[in-house]
Amino acid sequence: MRGTLLKVVMIFGVLVGAVASAAAQGAAPAPPKPDAKPEMTESCPGLIATRSPLFMPASLRLAALERDQLRFTFIGHATFLLESPQMVRIATDYNDYVRPQVLPDIVTMNHAHSTHYTDHPDSGIKYVLRGWAEDQKPARIDVTYKDVRVRNVPTNIRSYDGGTERHGNSIFIFEIGSLCVAHLGHLHHTLTQQQLNEIGRVDVVFVPVDGSYTLDLEGMIEVLKSLKAPLMVPMHYFSAYTLDRFLGRIRQEWDVEVAEVPSVVVSKASLPSKPKVLVLPGR
Structure with missing residues (x-):
């Protein structure tokens, strides 16, 4: 029974991966607006594809990532683990308190507090x-x-x-x-x-x-509107109170989705067609 269930899950993962790959191959990038600054279109690869949401919980993807995909996992605080198709692992705001279980290849750090860096x-x-x-x-x-x-x-x-x-x-x-x-x-x-020009799309x-x-x-919402990221x-x-306060305000601007698992696999083709806030549970 256990072997049959595992086989079903593996087949499901392969099918989901095939759907995502087909969607990625069929996605045509939107042309840049006439008044768009060159920096805003050339700093990052490609433009945002307008496709319906196709998020795949990483726990359901048993196969390797396709070359246009990215897996990210919320570890906690300001630390995410990003994984590329060639299995490069990156930990953000790497510190002595919240760390992924695997050793990253690359870590980034910031200087505001000790929860954002390590010596x-x-x-x-x-x-x-x-x-x-x-x-x-700088x-x-x-x-x-x-x-x-x-x-x-x-x-x-x-x-x-x-x-x-x-x-x-x-x-x-991170360009992945x-x-x-x-x-x-x-x-x-x-x-x-x-700064917006340097960041790019x-x-x-x-x-x-x-x-x-x-x-x-309000300042952070202004930043998000300036960045125009779909996700x-x-x-x-x-605390839950702090998060709920943010979500209560942000729902006036964009849709909110709450995930059940901390990991997500995403590609250009699976990005939402209109901006969305995705809440991942911290580990």
Whole structure:
């Protein structure tokens, strides 16, 4: 009985993967608007496909990722594990408190609090990417490893003495498969047009939604509207109350979907046709 059930699940996973692959091959990118800035269309691969939602819980995908797919898992706080088709693993805002169970190939970190970085990363990590530099100079990161490119856009943060630490945070951009993913880190302010141009078009954005330690809710909504990502994933909330406060406000703007598992496989073709907030349970 157990063997039969496993076979059914495997067949189902293969069928779902075939559907996703066919959808990806048939998706035609929308042409850029006449007034679109070149930076907004060339910074990331391709434009957003207009397809109906086709999210696949990672637990149902037993086969390897297709080359246009990405798997991401919410580990907790501001840490996600991203996995590419060539099985490059990336952990965001890597720290000493919340870590994935597997050793990442690449980790990104930010400087706002110790829950967003570590001074003692595992020596087996190939690339340790700190989103800040010494003497408040901007970090400049552009790393390619196998089928993944990681780059950053520096932003400022509030310092402990009430001032400003220039370039203490980085918005990290991950180009994986046909997708561009932005992790806003510990964002403290809205974005300038120059920063938006550097970020470029994004398909998925991981957004801090605490509304106090990072940017306030209205400011964060302004950022999300500026980025125009079709898929927005909340992070950096400390209680059900904090998350519900964000969702109550965000439902005035976009649809909200609450997932049952912390992992999702997504491709360009499976992105929602209109912006959506996807809530993943933290581990």
